[in-house]
Every structure is written in structure tokens, then in C-alpha cells.
Amino acid sequence: MRLQLVTWPDVEQYLKTSTGIIIPIGSTEQHGPNGLVGTDALTAEFIAHGVGEKTGALVAPTISVGMAQHHLGFPGSITLRPSTLIAVVRDNIQSLMRHGFTRFFFINGHGGNIATVTAAFSEIYAERSLQRGSNAPSVKCKLRNWWEGSGSRALSRDLYGNQEGSHATPSEVSLTFYMHPQTEKQVPMEPEVAPNGSFSDADDYRSTFPDGRIGSNPNLSTAAHGRRIYEMAVEEVARDYLAFVAR
């Protein structure tokens, strides 16, 4: 159930049976020579909608721009400063708390969001923690990277072995090919498998990873893989969502 596609009386009805909600969060950033700039938001949203259908959970609009400062050396990348993203997460959650939601399950498509979103949760918790006997509602927030289930990890290992890498991975690119088949393409990449390494700011990133990939070979990606990856992720994330709201 997508929040954007229902009416407020529908939400009022939903809250009678559940106070959980899913919030997809991604990023808008380069994904190498053949990966889409929207990969992280598109995949998080796609899987979130799948989980919503499977579990009946309400799915909020996607936060499409995340923390991607290191990608700014490549045209099209957009970042929120961490301090801005913290405010965005806080305002989303506080708005929904107002209506009675208490369980916030973020389905994440971008590793670069993890630290900042986790800090944002602490910022929210801190407001209540700092007041003895606060009458603010007690809430729980969780960030779930869509690729983290054991099944998802096994599948990517089976499909791509040590060519999965950590940015512009064939897994995420396959997912976007499955979603948008017209974007499927292979392009020459040199070297075939990108180098690994660490990075700090955008210049540093671009000089270390000149075409944007880290450790990956996204030319292995196919829409058919994407479908399998999608189904596995939806199944595993749905299970985690249900466990989260059941606590």
C-alpha cells in the first residue's frame, strides 16, 4: 500500500491495525559507465513496494537524494549534507509520529546513507532521552539495506563471485535493468573489474576510481538476474519487516 496512492481516510483505517511504516531511502549518484544515476533510489523503492505488497505495510514516498558527497566528481550526482539529511529524516518521522506511527522501517539502497541515517535516529531518540518522564511517544527506527539478507548475499556470490564489488555492483545494476529494460546495455570498461580501495572527498574518489565503479564488473548485469535478485530481497526484507513490527 503506497501512501502516495491512498487517501487520508485510508491511512486512518490502516492505523487501526498497524503503526508500522516503510520508508525507502536511496541516493542520486553516478553508478559507473552503464549504471543509472538513480540506481539506489530506484532499487530501494522497487523493493519497498514489493515488501509493501507482500506484507500489507504502508510505504511512504522515497527519499531519493541521500548522502553522496564522494560522488560529486561525476556529473549528475546530488548530495544532502549529513546535517540536512538528519533534519529530513527527523521531520519525516516526527510528522508520522503525530499520526500514531511508532515503527519506522527504512529500506536503504545506498551504503553512504548508513552512518547519517543512524545518527538521525539517535537525534530523534535523544530528544526523548533528554527529558525525564517525557510524554513523547516511544518509537523504534530501523535501517535495512536491501542486499543484506543471507539469501541475497549468497545469490550475488553465485552470480558474480568476486566481481560484485561495492559500488556500481552487477547486482544493483541488474535490478535496474529488470525495472527499466530499455536501459540495459554493456559498455567497454577498463579494467574489466574495477579496483578496490577507500576514499574521502569527491576529488579523491574520482582520482582513485576514474569511471566511478569500485571493485565491480557491471557488464555482468542482466535483467533476468535482476528479477531473481528482486524476488530474493523482497522475501527476506519482508520477513525482517514483520519481525520488526512484531517486537
Added chain:
Amino acid sequence: MRLQLVTWPDVEQYLKTSTGIIIPIGSTEQHGPNGLVGTDALTAEFIAHGVGEKTGALVAPTISVGMAQHHLGFPGSITLRPSTLIAVVRDNIQSLMRHGFTRFFFINGHGGNIATVTAAFSEIYAERSLQRGSNAPSVKCKLRNWWEGSGSRALSRDLYGNQEGSHATPSEVSLTFYMHPQTEKQVPMEPEVAPNGSFSDADDYRSTFPDGRIGSNPNLSTAAHGRRIYEMAVEEVARDYLAFVAR
């Protein structure tokens, strides 16, 4: 051309011929008994994509949550505080400035965003204005409400006369019915045409407008109207975009 669906080399190519970009911005808030919570983001995005196709402009991801504090009395509504939204707009623009974009055309679906987004533009301009001989690039930003063209106004007047109102209008609801035909429905509303008036905070809004509408009769909405409204808006907004980037 949707930024999310292209690669960074595509963006690099695009920048050789244009430094303009479209950013859809909407809201996530109640739209009366039969209007969708996502109306303002969905319509802004839909029209932005149409304008992008017509003009070849690049379209950034939609800012789906805007300034909607007054709607928080109705479940499902989400707001950013104005100060948060200012930071979001600033970070989006500054990221894109980094790549060489200089013309930012926001297609807006929500009246409640106008003041804050306009203030955000001034916040960005101010950084450069406060430094004599700044070497920051000079940029221009514009907010365009999709419904403001003379053709759009005439069309809504023809279709709905004085039952258009100002929130949960039959025009915007028709647009969403056109986009998502499965959501089209009429529901009993009392009175048929909602009252007009002003409001301050969420409690005040809800007590003045108990079902969320202002001055409108969204039971007049149809998907067929939506199509005409869409085509008119795309045509007029595209014209304005082209004039804006030509300056």
C-alpha cells in the same frame, strides 16, 4: 530525460548543450475524501516528465515531501519544517552547481511550498551576494506552479467554474485519476462544495475544513479531464522552461 534513468556520461554530454535542469517538487498530504495523499508530488512529477520529454530537459528526482504543516491534522500528511526544506533545496542546487548547472526550474505541485522555496532561493543567492567579487557561479532559480498558465486557468474555469477551490481541487484530482485510473472514485461529501477560508496550524485547519478540502468539489474529477489538464500544463510549462533557460 530523467536524471535517474541516465548514466553520468550521459549527463556530461547533456551539459555540453544545456545548463538547465527541472526539479519537480510536491508534497505528501491529505487531499480530501477521494484525493490521494501523494497528489502534489505525483502531479508535479508527471508534468515535469512531460515537459522533459517535450523540451529535452533533464529532470531531477522529485522532492516528494514539502512544507505541509497545516495538513498534519489528517493521517498520512508529512511535512518538512521550512528550515529543513530550505536546506534541502540549497543542497540540491549546490550539488548541481558543482557540475555546471546554472538554471534551476522547479515545477511545483503545492501552494504551501511557494514561500519556503522562494526563501530558499534567496538563501542561495545571499551567499554570493554577501561576498564582493565572489567567484561562485551566478545562477538563476525559478518556481513554476504547474496550474498557473493562462490556458490551465481557463481550462479549470471551463471544467469546474467556482467549484475548483484551492485545495483538493478537481483539477489536481483529475490529474491523479488520469495517472492512476484505478484510484478514480466519487465519495459522499458534505457539503458538496467545501467552505473557503484561511488557516494557521494543523488543529485550526482541521476544525475549519473537517474533511480536508478548501472551496472545492473533487467529485467533479475524471481521468478524461485529467488528460486535458495534463496536456495543457505540459505545453504551457514547457514554453516557460524554454524561455527561462534562453535568458
Added chain:
Amino acid sequence: MRLQLVTWPDVEQYLKTSTGIIIPIGSTEQHGPNGLVGTDALTAEFIAHGVGEKTGALVAPTISVGMAQHHLGFPGSITLRPSTLIAVVRDNIQSLMRHGFTRFFFINGHGGNIATVTAAFSEIYAERSLQRGSNAPSVKCKLRNWWEGSGSRALSRDLYGNQEGSHATPSEVSLTFYMHPQTEKQVPMEPEVAPNGSFSDADDYRSTFPDGRIGSNPNLSTAAHGRRIYEMAVEEVARDYLAFVAR
């Protein structure tokens, strides 16, 4: 009744009969070759005091520096960043709420303040809207540009026709000549009527409007006009204030 000129027991007394207060807000910015840098604050304050006398309303100190980033290309202009002005408006209102004031009527002398002050009102409302069952008082805020009444518009049209323009207008300059007759002067301006147009930051403004005026011919200004403009504005704004607090 000017807040600055009364004692706290006077304010305590006032609050027994009214919870409304007027806050003049202007700007400190160039007003063309013969207009005063203080025009927008001086006029807002002058009319506010007139309205205060006519209605018995309490008038707070003037916010003399507003949002004027676009005027910084001209010496003497001062701006608050929008984020700063939002904080200023918020602190003024929250202080007065503490005493029991609930109706805040801003008399504005500067178009550039409108978006930011409106955003500030939303920032204040949002704090209450975000908390279900908040026990914070419900307040209402209104921004009234002194020149917006139908009588004021008709008068400026009669006096100046299409030479009124939108910055350094003969209306506002006449008002300051009426207040400070020693400042009345005509100076050569070329062209006689300034160009119209849009602007973004300070450099852009100055290159488009080299002497600071927009669309106006302030050499038409006289102190005698100023008196008529003043009287009309006070009458119309006073009427609006009374309607506002009566709601």
C-alpha cells in the same frame, strides 16, 4: 500605543482587553538615486504607528533589517539571511506568546520579506502542528503589505500611472518625503522611468538596474502626495487589523 513607550504594567493592562499586536517590518536597502536607504522600515513603522493610534493597538519595535540580499550591490544595503530572519520572527512571536498575545499582525514595507516571513509563520505553526494534543497556545500571524489596499492601489495609479514601478516607487519615496521633508529632492535619472525585469543575486540586480530603481520614476514624488498615501494606508490597514483580531 508604542510598546517602547509604555511600562510593563501598561502592557499587563492592555492584555486584559486585547491579545493582538502590530509588528512593523521593513528593510535597509538602496532605494535608487533619491530614495532613502531606510525607506521600507521608515514607511512600515510610520504607518504602523498611525494604525496603532487609530485602533488603540500595541505596536512592537520595528524589525528594520529584512531580507534584501539582492540589493547588496549598492552601498548601505543590509540583509538578514532568510534563515536568520525566520529565527528573528520566531523569537519575537514566541516571546510575546509567553505573555498571552495570540494575534500577530506584521505591517510590511518590503516585498522581499514576504516569502521569508510567510515561511517563518509556518515554522512557528509547525512546532505546534507536529505535536498531537500540544498544549502550546494556538496563534495566528498575518503579513500585511501597507500598499495593498484597493484604495492605496487606486491612489498610486491616479498619482503615478505606469511610472509607479516596483522598487523605489514614487509612492514610497513620497511617504518618506512627507516624514522627513528635508530629504525631498529630485535628481537626474536616466532613463526617466527605470526598466522592468527580474533578478537573482546582487550582481545580477545591479547589472540589470544600474541605479537601483525598477520600473519607477521617483522624481514624481512629493511630500504632499506622501500625506495622502499615508492617510489612505492607515485607514485601510487599520480596518484590516481590526478584522484580523476580531476573527
Added chain:
Amino acid sequence: MRLQLVTWPDVEQYLKTSTGIIIPIGSTEQHGPNGLVGTDALTAEFIAHGVGEKTGALVAPTISVGMAQHHLGFPGSITLRPSTLIAVVRDNIQSLMRHGFTRFFFINGHGGNIATVTAAFSEIYAERSLQRGSNAPSVKCKLRNWWEGSGSRALSRDLYGNQEGSHATPSEVSLTFYMHPQTEKQVPMEPEVAPNGSFSDADDYRSTFPDGRIGSNPNLSTAAHGRRIYEMAVEEVARDYLAFVAR
């Protein structure tokens, strides 16, 4: 020379001979049973205008609301949070730096502003200090309480001895009686001379100082005293201003 009463070409001319400017800063807060709520802003502004006339210095608009959180227990008092006031001082100074001003002389009417304005100066300096080889202009800021000259201190001692106190002092009240003779009055006060002591927040202040005064007997105030106090302060502060800009 009041900035509000001149044109931008006048300021341009002024900057050819001086880069100094005076900024009056006061407060809006209770001043006991017969003192005006505007005392601190009115007196700072009055003396600043006197200094401006004597020295030819440009005088910016008065910052009329300062840091007065401890007075909020009395109706009519308004405060900026320290963080807001820091932003206000920063924006004023940065705007004027843009035009070439380098010496900022704040004439202060309120002890409660000292810490925060001093912190604001450091916030401004810090921006330049944090960048090695910054090309931002080097500026100097000074806060001068109008009552601090040796002559002013001697005069208040002569006039009021140990009944001067530290809030709602007969000196400052006399000044306002001189400026606004119609406000001169004595009212019963019990005890005649208010108690001394320290305070923290507004409730604490009001319970310690029930009528708002600290250590003072403002029934000694007269307009005639006010004139002498004014003349002494203008003379001493003018001397300090000239020394400041000469450095």
C-alpha cells in the same frame, strides 16, 4: 548621518573617507514600574545619533530587540535567543563588509547583550581565523556600553549615589524622560530602593525582583538629569569612536 536617511550614492561617498560605522543595539524589556519597555533601545539609539552628529559617523538602524530572556516574566519583554542574536549581528556585519566597512562600533544600551554580542564578534572572526591565508577582509568590532565612560560613571554617582542600581536605573530612566517628556512620572515603589542580587531564568528573576528593578530608585529620575547624562555620554562615546576608527 543616519543610514536610514541617506541614499546609496551618499553611502558610496562616505566610504571614500571612512570605513567605520556605528550600530546601536538595545533591548525591549521591562524597566520597572515607571521605566519604558523600550529604554535600552531608545537610549542606545539616542546617544548613537548624537555621536553620529558629533563625529560625522554613519549610524546604522538600531537592533531594538536583544538578549532579554530573564525579563520574560514581565509582559512586553521580548528576547532573541543568543544563537539568533549571533546570527543577526553576523548578517549585519557581513552585509556591511561587502561594501567595504571594516570598523564596527556597537553602542549598547543593555548589559544582557554583552556576552552574546561578544560571542558574535568571535563567531565572525573565527570564519577568517579558521582559513590560513583567507582573502576575507580583516575587520574589527567593538561593543561600547553608553554608560561606561569615567564621566558618565561620575555623573550617575553624583546624581544618585548608591540608588543607581543595575536595572531600571535612574540614569537610563532620566534619559528616556529627556527624550520623551510626556512619559515622565513617579509612581509608588516598595521598597524605595530595589534589592540587589543575581538571577537565572525569567521566573527566578521575577520572584527575586517583583517589580522588575534591581538595586535602583528610578523615582529620582528627571528629564533635566537626562539631558546632562546624554551630553556626557555623547562626548565620551564620540571620543572612543574616533579612537577606535583611528587605530
Added chain:
Amino acid sequence: MRLQLVTWPDVEQYLKTSTGIIIPIGSTEQHGPNGLVGTDALTAEFIAHGVGEKTGALVAPTISVGMAQHHLGFPGSITLRPSTLIAVVRDNIQSLMRHGFTRFFFINGHGGNIATVTAAFSEIYAERSLQRGSNAPSVKCKLRNWWEGSGSRALSRDLYGNQEGSHATPSEVSLTFYMHPQTEKQVPMEPEVAPNGSFSDADDYRSTFPDGRIGSNPNLSTAAHGRRIYEMAVEEVARDYLAFVAR
């Protein structure tokens, strides 16, 4: 070499041979029935000083209060909000950048700091990333938890097996007993090994972990263990520091 114990000419000298610096960061929070409130800051500082001696690295003052909102249910715990800690880390780094430091190695004693400090690094990097051709220096920051080396992990496994847990661990408590032998003590704990689990805010934490421990049995701690843990950590962290500055 402790920064606090040298003079500025010593630092000037140091910068001729190295631009790396170590910053210890800990927390001030409950550590169960027999663990010290200062555990995380004391251990980080102790190991940092050891690493400084071994490598000749300069060691900055310890950030003793970190992000510990979840511990506020226990007296003595102090937290910085994440947004505050981000500002603290930023100001420390920017100050040191001014002098020419470019490698910032944080030795961390508290898991709750990881997300926020990582976000702070991104906030710093973002400022440079957002400006094309920025002339700000390129810097690298790293957070190293003292317990993360393979030798440290093996040692704690050998000493405590599955009674190490994740808060108020026997490892960290042993370290503090080694540093401050007079604090060594065993106290009755029920159950012997604390439960495991997750937590959100302070109330939630305290109700899940009533005596403050998570999964640990700190009654196994001894000063003798502490010495072995210290030596292992210093050796491994020193190696990592040298590798970091060598890059």
C-alpha cells in the same frame, strides 16, 4: 607526544615531519554496576597516549563526551546530540587543518560514536566536494575502535569467551582497572551474564538492560588482563596509524 604538554614551537617543529594527528574520542556513560562512567574516554585516551609514545604521533585532547543518548536512563551519563558532535568534530578538524594537518586518526572508545563521527567526516568532506576546483586542502579522516584489531579480538575471546558482550565488557572494564587499580571491584550481578538485545531511547534501554550491561560479565575483569589488553591494542592501533599516515 601529547599536544596539551608541548608548546606551539614544538608543534611547528612536528609539522615539518608529519601532518598526522591522533584524536581520542570516548563517552561519559554508565558502564554497569562496577564499570566506570568514564570508561570509554579513559580507555581511548590511554591507548591513544600509548600509540603516541610508540609512534611519535601527536595526540590531541580527548573528546570525553560523545553520543550516548541511550544511556541517559542511568545517572551520570552525558550525551551530545549527534548534530552537536558533528559540529565538535568539524571544528577540531578545521582548526588543525589551518595549521597544515591533513591526516586525522580518531581512536574511539565507544560504539555509539561510530555513526555520528562517520557522518561528521562526510560533513567535512562535503564542503570541499561541493565546490569544483576548491582550494581547500584535501584531508583524510579515520575512526579506529581500539578493540577491533584481530589480536584484540582474539585476546578478549580467549579471556572471556561468550561473556565479553557488547557493553560494560570485561575487556574495557579490565583496562580501567589497570589504569586505576583502586577502582577494581566485583559486585553481585544478576544474572551473571547480562542479556543481549537491541534498544532505541533511554527508557527503552533501561527497561531492557536494568543494570546497564549488555551481554557481558564484567566480574571477570582484572587489572592484569587490562595490561595485556592495553599492550595488544597499542601495538595493533599503532600499526594502523602508521599505515594510515603513510598512504
Added chain:
Amino acid sequence: MRLQLVTWPDVEQYLKTSTGIIIPIGSTEQHGPNGLVGTDALTAEFIAHGVGEKTGALVAPTISVGMAQHHLGFPGSITLRPSTLIAVVRDNIQSLMRHGFTRFFFINGHGGNIATVTAAFSEIYAERSLQRGSNAPSVKCKLRNWWEGSGSRALSRDLYGNQEGSHATPSEVSLTFYMHPQTEKQVPMEPEVAPNGSFSDADDYRSTFPDGRIGSNPNLSTAAHGRRIYEMAVEEVARDYLAFVAR
């Protein structure tokens, strides 16, 4: 009783008899040719621990980095922006308020902190002052410079006469020699007694005071003096602490 060296049950016990706490605050900044970069934090902490022992007061961890923007021209100096330091002080106090502490006694080692910490106290008070009938606890905060007692002043006058100066004073340097005898040394300084004067930003400071001292001759410092200075300060500050918590 050092907070870092006790357990949470110890703090719980302490709160049954006292709600006062001591917070040492210093700075990390150059202290001339032979003074330690950590002087202000080391001395504040040292005296705070002495006061804690004498009075039984709990002593929180030291805030080692303060407001020192003007020292950034000398390697090793670190500053917090005033706005950051305000947030740090606020978070420390609000955390401790949560546990029931109500009297916050800051022992300060650095003149540059005074304005900002005082502003921070007002920021905290303001939150309560702005809400009529707030149910937040009423607290009191005090900043005590360790050198301000009449005995301390007399002692430094006796020992150093007019060579005490105001930065890198022989008094504070003696204190650090007493604490860390291995750091005691004399170095050539030219002139023997440093010049006096004022300063604004870091460049201005360094050009006015080339070796970092202001008005002082720290070559007079000895560890033996340090002991006498320490004992006097502890005695006087302890007396002030007891008076503060007794109010």
C-alpha cells in the same frame, strides 16, 4: 569525586545529598614560547579536582577545547566556534538536568570562554523563560575563573607584579610546571615582558603578539609558585562552590 572514576550507582547515591556538579572548562591554544598548549584545560581541571576533593563535589569531565579563534595563528591551537560551544554546554547541562542536577558550576581556565559560556547559559535559561508555566526544572549555572579570587589576585601581584600580563601569564605557567615538572623551562623571550593590546582575529593577534604572550613574562614561572597558586585557588574556589550550591 571524579564522575569518570565512579559508577552509576555511585552517582545515584550522590544525588541523594547534592544536586551540584563542577564542570572544568579550558582551551587548547598556544601559551607563548614556554607555556603548554593545554594550559587552560590542565589548570582548570587540576583546580577542579582539588575543589572536588575539598568539598566532596562531583566533577564532570573537562571540556578541553574552548573558544580560541584568536590563537589559530599559532600551530596547535584548536577552537570551537561560539555556536558550537554553546551547543556543547547546552547538551552537557541538559543531560545532567535529566538526572536531577540543578547547580552547574563551571571552573574556567580561559578568558576567551567567558562571553560564549555566559551566552550558553542564557540559551539554556531562555528555553524555560519562553514558556509560561514551563514544567522544565529551574536550574542555575555559574562560571568561575580560577584566578579571580581576591587571594589569587594578591598572590599573583606579589609574585609577578606588573609582569603577570593577561595571556601566557607566569601564574598559569607556574601551575602547569607544578603539575608537570618535566615541562619546566625558561627560554629566551624578546622583549622580556610582552606588549599589551587588543586583538580581533588570528592574523591580527599574531602580528600584534608575535610569540603569543600578552603583557606577561612567563620566564618568572616556577613549580614552587605553582603549588602556592594552586592551593590558594582551590581554597577560594571551593568556598565559592559551597556558597553557590547553598543558595
